[in-house]
Amino acid sequence: MILIGENINIMSKTIGAALRERLPDPIRELARAETRTGMDYLDLNIGPARKDGDELMKWLVDIVQEVTDKKLSLDTTNPLATEAGLKACKNRALINSVSLQPERLEKVLPMAKEYDAEIIGLLWGTDGMPRDANERCMLAVDIVYKANEIGIPNEDIWIDPIVTPVSVDINQVKACIEFMSMLGDIAPGCKSVVGLSNVSNGTPANLRPYLNRTYLAMLMKYGIYAAIVDAFDAELIRLARGEMPEILDLVHRMMDGYNPDISTLSPKEQEYAKSVKVLSGDSLYSHSWLEI
Numbered sequence: 001m002i003l004i005g006e007n008i009n010i011m012s013k014t015i016g017a018a019l020r021e022r023l024p025d026p027i028r029e030l031a032r033a034e035t036r037t038g039m040d041y042l043d044l045n046i047g048p049a050r051k052d053g054d055e056l057m058k059w060l061v062d063i064v065q066e067v068t069d070k071k072l073s074l075d076t077t078n079p080l081a082t083e084a085g086l087k088a089c090k091n092r093a094l095i096n097s098v099s100l101q102p103e104r105l106e107k108v109l110p111m112a113k114e115y116d117a118e119i120i121g122l123l124w125g126t127d128g129m130p131r132d133a134n135e136r137c138m139l140a141v142d143i144v145y146k147a148n149e150i151g152i153p154n155e156d157i158w159i160d161p162i163v164t165p166v167s168v169d170i171n172q173v174k175a176c177i178e179f180m181s182m183l184g185d186i187a188p189g190c191k192s193v194v195g196l197s198n199v200s201n202g203t204p205a206n207l208r209p210y211l212n213r214t215y216l217a218m219l220m221k222y223g224i225y226a227a228i229v230d231a232f233d234a235e236l237i238r239l240a241r242g243e244m245p246e247i248l249d250l251v252h253r254m255m256d257g258y259n260p261d262i263s264t265l266s267p268k269e270q271e272y273a274k275s276v277k278v279l280s281g282d283s284l285y286s287h288s289w290l291e292i
C-alpha cells in the first residue's frame with residue numbers, strides 16, 4: 001500500500017505558524033521524520049491559501065525537497081498554488097485534489113495533463129457531499145469520464161470517497177467501505193485513496209489511533225491502494241505493510257459476519273474487535289467504546 005504522510009498541514013499548531021512565518025526549520029525536520037518512518041509520499045496541506053498561496057506552495061515544495069526525495073502530494077484548494085507546486089516538484093506530483101465543481105475541473109484537470117501529474121479525484125459534487133455509495137459511484141464515473149476526455153488515463157486517477165468522522169455519521173463511514181467494494185467494477189484501473197484520520201476527528205486524541213488502524217484494516221479488505229495517514233503511528237504502518245496478518249484476518253472475518261466472544265481475545269485483538277463493531281455500526285459510538 002502507498003502511504004502518504006499527513007503531518008505537514010496548516011491545521012497543526014507548530015506547522016501552521018511555521019508556514020505563515022516562513023520558518024523552514026520545523027518543516028524540514030518534520031519532512032525528514034516522515035521520510036524516516038517510511039512514507040511513500042508527503043502531503044503538503046496549505047488549505048485554501050487564498051493570499052499568496054502560489055508563493056507559499058513553491059516555498060514549501062522547495063524546502064521539503066532540500067531534505068527528502070519523496071514524492072509530494074499538493075493539498076490545496078487554490079489552483080494557483082497547485083500550479084506553483086507543480087512547477088517546483090522534481091518528481092511526478094500528485095494533485096490533491098480535483099473535485100467535481102466546474103471551476104476546479106476546468107482549471108486543475110488541464111494542469112494535470114500539462115505537468116504530467118497524477119490526480120486525486122475527490123467525490124465532492126456540485127451538491128456537496130455524496131449521501132451514499134451509489135452517489136459516490138455516479139460522481140466517480142463522472143470525474144473519470146472528464147479526466148479521460150482530456151487524456152488522463154485511469155491509472156493516474158486516485159479516487160477519494162471522502163471519509164467522515166464516525167462521531168458525526170456512521171452511515172457515511174459504512175458507505176465509504178461499500179464504495180471501495182464497488183470501485184473496481186465501475187472504474188477499472190483507477191486507484192483508491194482516503195484521508196484516514198478524518199474517521200477519528202472529534203475523538204479524544206489518545207484514542208484516535210485505534211479507530212484509524214481498524215478503519216484501515218477494514219478498507220484493506222477491498223484492496224485500498226493508498227491512504228493519507230499519521231506518519232508517526234508505528235502500529236498503523238506495520239498493519240499497512242502486511243506485518244499484522246492475524247489482526248487483518250480477524251477484522252475481515254468479522255466483516256463477513258463472524259462474532260467472536262470478546263472475552264476470549266487478546267488485549268490487542270479486543271481493541272480491533274471493539275472498533276470494528278463501532279465502525280460497522282453494530283454498536284453505537286461513544287468516547288468509551290473500548291471500555292465496554
Ligand code: THG
Pocket residue numbers: 006007009011012013014045075096097120122160162163194195196197198201228
Ligand atoms: N482527502 C484528501 N486529502 C485530505 C483529506 C482527505 N487532506 C487533508 C485531510 N483530509 C488529511 N490530512 C489530515 C491531517 C491532519 C489531521 C487529519 C487529517 C489531524 N491532525 C490532528 C488534529 O487536527 O487534531 C493533529 C494536528 C497536529 O499535527 O497537531 O487530525 O480526506 N484527498
